[in-house]
Amino acid sequence: MTDAAILSVENLTIRFGAVTAVDGVSLSVAPGERVALLGHNGAGKSTLFKTVLGFLKPAGGHLTIAGATPGSDVARRAVSYLPEQVVFPKALTGAEVLTHFARLKGVAPKAALPLLETVGIADAAKRAVGTYSKGMRQRLGLAQALIGTPRLLLLDEPTSGLDPVSRREFYAVLEASARAGTAVLLSSHSLSEIENRIDRIAILAKGRLRAEGSLADLSRRAGLPIRIRVEAAEGRVEALHARLGGERVNGRSVVVTCRADEKVGALARLAELGPDVADIDIALPDLDDVYRHYSGVTAQGAIQ
Numbered sequence: 290m291t292d293a294a295i296l297s298v299e300n301l302t303i304r305f306g307a308v309t310a311v312d313g314v315s316l317s318v319a320p321g322e323r324v325a326l327l328g329h330n331g332a333g334k335s336t337l338f339k340t341v342l343g344f345l346k347p348a349g350g351h352l353t354i355a356g357a358t359p360g361s362d363v364a365r366r367a368v369s370y371l372p373e374q375v376v377f378p379k380a381l382t383g384a385e386v387l388t389h390f391a392r393l394k395g396v397a398p399k400a401a402l403p404l405l406e407t408v409g410i411a412d413a414a415k416r417a418v419g420t421y422s423k424g425m426r427q428r429l430g431l432a433q434a435l436i437g438t439p440r441l442l443l444l445d446e447p448t449s450g451l452d453p454v455s456r457r458e459f460y461a462v463l464e465a466s467a468r469a470g471t472a473v474l475l476s477s478h479s480l481s482e483i484e485n486r487i488d489r490i491a492i493l494a495k496g497r498l499r500a501e502g503s504l505a506d507l508s509r510r511a512g513l514p515i516r517i518r519v520e521a522a523e524g525r526v527e528a529l530h531a532r533l534g535g536e537r538v539n540g541r542s543v544v545v546t547c548r549a550d551e552k553v554g555a556l557a558r559l560a561e562l563g564p565d566v567a568d569i570d571i572a573l574p575d576l577d578d579v580y581r582h583y584s585g586v587t588a589q590g591a592i593q
């Protein structure tokens with residue numbers, strides 16, 4: 290936990306009657322950091338967000354935003370929130386929505402309106418929100434969340450329902466915000482999408498923080514295997530499989546695994562196989578592998 294953290298969560302516990310939704314979680318997010326909160330349905334992500342927003346009171350532990358208590362004036366000014374399904378009055382134009390929220394936040398509308406350009410919907414500024422597509426509404430939601438340059442941006446499944454181009458643009462805006470110093474905490478189920486777009490990952494399961502760190506750190510700590518796919522030369526797959534072991538895939542390749550520190554040796558041995566080998570691909574552990582490892586998801590998909 291750093292002193293400079295905008296969001297500081299220490300040993301936080303949240304209960305709903307007999308259900309412990311968040312169980313002794315500690316987490317911090319520093320200015321300019323993008324942290325992804327991952328977890329299966331019911332893991333406690335929304336509950337944590339609601340607590341940051343000041344809607345729920347902890348049963349134990351401590352949470353501060355810019356050093357202030359959630360729900361206080363200081364905390365409310367520091368944090369912006371974008372829900373998964375953003376809803377605005379359909380009859381208002383995009384510009385009117387932004388003007389309205391700017392006034393609520395005490396920001397001059399003329400300082401907020403350029404955000405429509407930032408999120409790529411300036412052309413639709415004078416159209417009623419009721420005519421917007423889901424992606425445009427979500428972009429307007431992001432513009433709303435960016436009003437006043439928040440110190441902490443909370444994004445709950447922000448890109449669900451967006452097309453690939455909109456997603457890319459969405460993350461480009463987030464990256465620019467983070468570079469300008471905004472701390473970002475986002476929840477997502479789209480692991481491949483966030484993989485190269487966040488700085489740290491926090492994995493929740495059954496309300497507990499199972500792991501936290503960069504993808505490289507978590508992957509290293511987990512000791513996850515590297516997969517090497519060796520494509521056999523014509524008619525040589527049986528011979529290759531007999532020599533390498535591993536798993537046969539696609540009728541023509543053999544997949545073997547090794548630890549990160551065994552990779553160079555393994556490749557040297559494969560090079561000795563000479564003309565039996567047509568091609569080699571190396572797959573490092575990805576976020577999906579890391580998530581499965583730490584969240585306790587079995588091969589069948591059940592959570593342990």
Ligand SMILES: Nc1ncnc2c1ncn2[C@@H]1O[C@H](COP(=O)(O)OP(=O)(O)OP(=O)(O)O)[C@@H](O)[C@H]1O
Pocket residue numbers: 305308309310328329330331332333334335336337
């Ligand atoms: N108001 C509530 N009353 C009772 N139990 C609740 C309430 N809100 C959440 N819970 C329970 O707390 C646990 C965590 O729920 P939460 O909504 O935080 O999960 P989540 O990680 O956001 O899931 P999802 O990915 O489905 O949005 C679940 O067991 C849920 O049923």
